[in-house]
Amino acid sequence: MSKPLQPTTLSIALTGSGGAGVMTAGQILLDAAAHCGLYGLMTRSSGPQIRGGEAAAMIRLATQPVQTPGDRFDLLLALDFENVERFAAELPLDSGSLIVVDPAAGEVPAFLRASGAAVAGVPMAKLAKTIAGGRVAMIALGILAKLTGLPESSIIAAIATSIGRKKPEAMEASANAVRLGASEAPDGGVSRLAMPAEPRSHPRWSITGNEAAGLGALRGGVKFVGGYPITPATEILEWLAGALPQCGGVLMQAEDELASINMIVGASYGGLPSLTATAGPGLSLMIETLGLAVASEIPLVVIDVMRSGPSTGIATKSEQSDLNIAVYGLHGDAPHVVTAPLSIADCLLTAQWSVHLAETLQTPVIMLSDQSLGQTRAVIDRPEDVEFAGKRLVLEGDPTNYQRYAQTESGVSPMAIPGTAGGQYTADGLTHTPRGAPSSQARDHVEQMDKRQRKLDRFDFGAHWAEIDGDGDLAVLTWGSSSGPLREAVAAARAAGIQVRLIALRLISPTQPERLAAALQGVKRVLVIEQNHAGQFWRYLRAHYALPDDVVPIHCPGPLPIRPGEALAHIQQGALA
Incomplete structure (x- = not known):
């Protein structure tokens, strides 16, 4: 019988009350994974309080770069159940998930039991008390190391980096707690993450x-x-x-x-x-x-x-x-x-x-x-270094008859730095002449408005205006943070044989109608996907761009993130319709 394939991505949630160390533990887990050559991300969620209160650290580890939380959690480790129901909609679990809890924390909340996830009890608080200076969060990290396949040594190294060398007693207690947690971890329940065979060959941040x-x-x-x-x-x-x-x-x-x-x-x-x-x-x-x-x-x-x-x-x-x-x-x-x-x-x-x-x-x-x-x-x-050649146009040379707001072909006129001889001018919010003197004349008002608009109309924003990937007569059009889950969904759709292109706008305003028209060449249907209630991006596009006749607006408000599976379902439906 062949061995089951190890997963390439694993999603973990840690929850607990304020002061329990949830966020610190999540950060250490992410750092340890990075030390092993993995990619990952950690999102955090908390209640409305300014300080303290319930908290959740949600980590996704992967063998390849990831930009968004996954569709579900493989593992939930709850240090306690204080107000955990506030995260109910943010913790998608199913029958393939594992919940690790401390039996002393009380009954598992109904919404967690209803998910169908398996439940394993580990007396984390009791174990922590057997170690001088032991902390429940460190016991939890040992459990997570065992369940995910991360080496205990990597967890301990990440703790050392977090605590520093100035606290040897705390470091020793934490290391002992990690080892104890790993030894008491439940056996199985989560498929261990595939570890890179070779150490990373290039720097990561x-x-x-x-x-x-x-x-x-x-x-x-x-x-x-x-x-x-x-x-x-x-x-x-x-x-x-x-x-x-x-x-x-x-x-x-x-x-x-x-x-x-x-x-x-x-x-x-x-x-x-x-x-x-x-x-x-x-x-x-x-x-x-x-x-x-x-x-x-x-x-x-x-x-x-x-x-x-x-x-x-x-x-x-x-x-x-x-x-x-x-x-x-x-x-x-x-x-x-x-x-x-x-x-x-x-x-x-x-x-x-x-x-x-x-x-x-x-x-x-x-x-x-x-x-x-x-x-x-x-x-x-590590992101590539990018250099931009342009800089602020300042007054240089002869300032005779200097006009700060002079009409120029580009709309940009030299700006005098205070103290420049002959470069004095008035800068305020009033309609003004080219010299900056306040004016109520229609001609000055229109000329200055034209000048300010011309700066944007004639500037070449270059290739950075958007990221465009793929081809096909179905396009997904989005912007900002929605690009991450959509990028993953588009990749999954292509793997399933659906030809789809992704267009993610980095430049919202001013509009780039010619560039977007070229990006949409050959597209018959457009899905406009964004995270707000009113479809602001879709309405903005409809007002300022020539879009294909078949446009499907998909706008879902926060606070829940758009997940890749949700976006994939929209793409699949869009491809069939």
Whole structure:
């Protein structure tokens, strides 16, 4: 009898109350897998509380790169059952799953029993007490090592990296707990993950989308950041707070979002590429100043890490529902740029590109990331280095009769850095003359509006506007974080013999009608898939692009992620209809 094939991907969920160490354990498990040459990602879920409370770490390990959680969980390890029902919709289990619980935690909740998953009991709390300084989360990691096939040594090495060498007693206790947990793990119940035969030959990164966005901002040349903490964007500011000073830059925490956007307008006016990061409620507060930046042609970048709305919504869950405000939210005719990263790794490229676009076009750029990208940690191949040639056009040479807002063929005019002799000008939100003097004349108003629009219309955004993959008369059209599960679904559809192409837009605004028409050449049916309630992307496409007659809008709101199997079902149905 032939041996059953080992799986190439394994999904694990850890749940527990605040302080139980769920997130730390999940991070250690991911680090250990990376040490073994695996890929993976970890998403996190928590309740609405600011601090403490129930938490879930959801890890997917794989022998190949993965960009999205799987369709189901092979293994759920519950340290306790405190408010675990809040994660009921986020923990798809079935009869092939295994639930590991501590019998002392009480009855297994009904929704878990209803899944049909097998249940195995391990007295994790009791075992932890047999070790001086032992912790339940470390016992759990030993159990996970045994069940998944990860070497105990890799788990212990990852703990050493996490704890550091300054706590030898804690390290010894943790190592002993891991070994004890592995020895007491249930026998079987989950197929062990296939381990790479050879160690990895090229470097990999463990990075979140928020960290990648921060790195992209630095590579783009950002030197000033003004920010106010808000979930789920805070980690961008936290990461830049440490990294920016090392690159000669400055980060300042403002008293609110209004102050942060005004700070970066001032810093950019002074010549420094500038950025802030926020979420939907913060973006709402920044809208008036974004209009000022458009009118005064001051470059800046706002990264909006979207969350479920409206209003406070669900601060810890993801949704692609800020597209409308990002594109249309500024009052008046206010041409600006909106971008969206397509994966965790792509947060780096898109942030770097966004800074380049803002500086080159002298306009605000809103980058639409979201919680699922920003707060998910992934083990990825090192992204390729990309360089952009453009930079801010500044006043040089003879400043005689300097006109800051002079009419030019490209629409971009030289910007004087404060202190440049002869380069004085007025920069405000009033309609103005080419010199910047306030004006109420119709001619000045129309000329300046034409100038600002011309900058975007005549600029060549190049190949980065979208990622296009595959061929066929069926196309899936999407944007932002929805690209990950759709990329996996498209690959599965092709493996099943369905010819389908994927078009994922990185540049939301300004529109690129000629490029999209070329990408849709030969397509008869289009599935527009996105994660929001109103179909904002579909309505935007319908308003600004010539699409085939047969367009199927598929829009599902947060907070639940779009899963690959769900997307595959839509593709299969679209291919048959």
